[in-house]
Amino acid sequence: MFNDYIMKLYNSGIKLTSSREAVLSVFCENFNKHLSAEEVYELAKLKMPSIGVATVYRSINIFVISQLVAKIQFMDKVTRYELLDKNNMHYHLYCEDCGGIIEEPISRIKVLETEISKEVGFQLTAANSCLIGKCQKCLLKKKKR
């Protein structure tokens, strides 16, 4: 998997420095997680103790621009990042009560997206975006009360 992303980076004409390689491997190893920039930095430091925080943030930005990594904003106001995998594009259902995240394959929402774009002429461009609501667990808790 790591090599695919190295190729992608290479194809985007971005030079692969050792610090970028460290940051990229953090994303690949945590492909199922939603990491904040600070968390990426902490994990990158384990691989490369000399890495600077500014370098890490810059690398993340480069990866976002070259679409290797998706930027997601949940309700907690922390910008999070995750590896962008074309075979695993998903929406995030974010529970505003417990902060839990459910990942929903994009194919199901794609239908709705097409309808919206036809009717309103609005095309969604953000990958892996976020829908806000309440999860089943939290809804059940409320009912019991």
Ligand SMILES: [Zn+2]
């Ligand atoms: Zn919840």
Ligand SMILES: [Zn+2]
């Ligand atoms: Zn996700």
